[in-house]
Amino acid sequence: MRAEHHDPDCVFCGVEAGTQPARVVATTPDTLTFLPLNPVHPGHVLVAPSRHVADIWDLDEATAAGVGKAVLRAAHAVRAVHRPEGLNVIQSSGAVATQSVFHLHVHVVPRFTGDRMPRLWPEPAETDADRLDDSARRLRAALDAPGKPFLRGEGPFLQHE
Known part of the structure; x- marks a missing residue:
């Protein structure tokens, strides 16, 4: 990945560059799939573009297609490995929507009856x-x-409004 596509202050860019620790489970030329530092439970993964994209409004169609494919692959892997009863796919853009890392990412969260995830x-x-x-x-x-x-x-x- 070329340096001009990274934000040196972004923790997810650091994961992509290998300077931040992470449990990476998959990579493509356009995406990185890894476990968050504090997952809801095993099977919770994040899918992020390899280049720095702040939020969904900064996302181009080609990168969106790559992220979408990686999310679908992750969802199938989570299902095969963890056999959840359901699945949440969550992408938040903006602080008011609970985005806390300003590098676009998609949460793939397996769901189980009585798990600790709140009602969405x-x-x-x-x-x-x-x-x-x-x-x-x-x-x-x-x-x-x-x-x-x-x-x-x-x-x-x-x-x-």
Whole structure:
């Protein structure tokens, strides 16, 4: 991996470079799969791009494809080795979403009845149909936009409510 694709202050870049300790379980030219320092339980792995990518908004399609393939391979390996009852695939972008290492990574977490993982989804709540319709309309427009300006952080789709 070329040095210009690493962040010298990033712990996951250090794992890729071999300067940070890790239990690496797989590598590809584009990805690294390894155990986190504090896994939920055995079988919990992280899949990260080899080059520094801060979050999902910094991710290009080719790297996304490589990460997606590595996640799928990891999910099948976790299933074969640990026989979980279920599986969570979790990617968090931004501190408010609980991202704590700002190098994109995907958690592949085997799940078992009564395990120590918390519930991930809140209880159902009332929704505003007009707001949902507006959201669906704006998302369709963003996804249909020529040149996909939202991929470059431009355009009228960056409104936050």
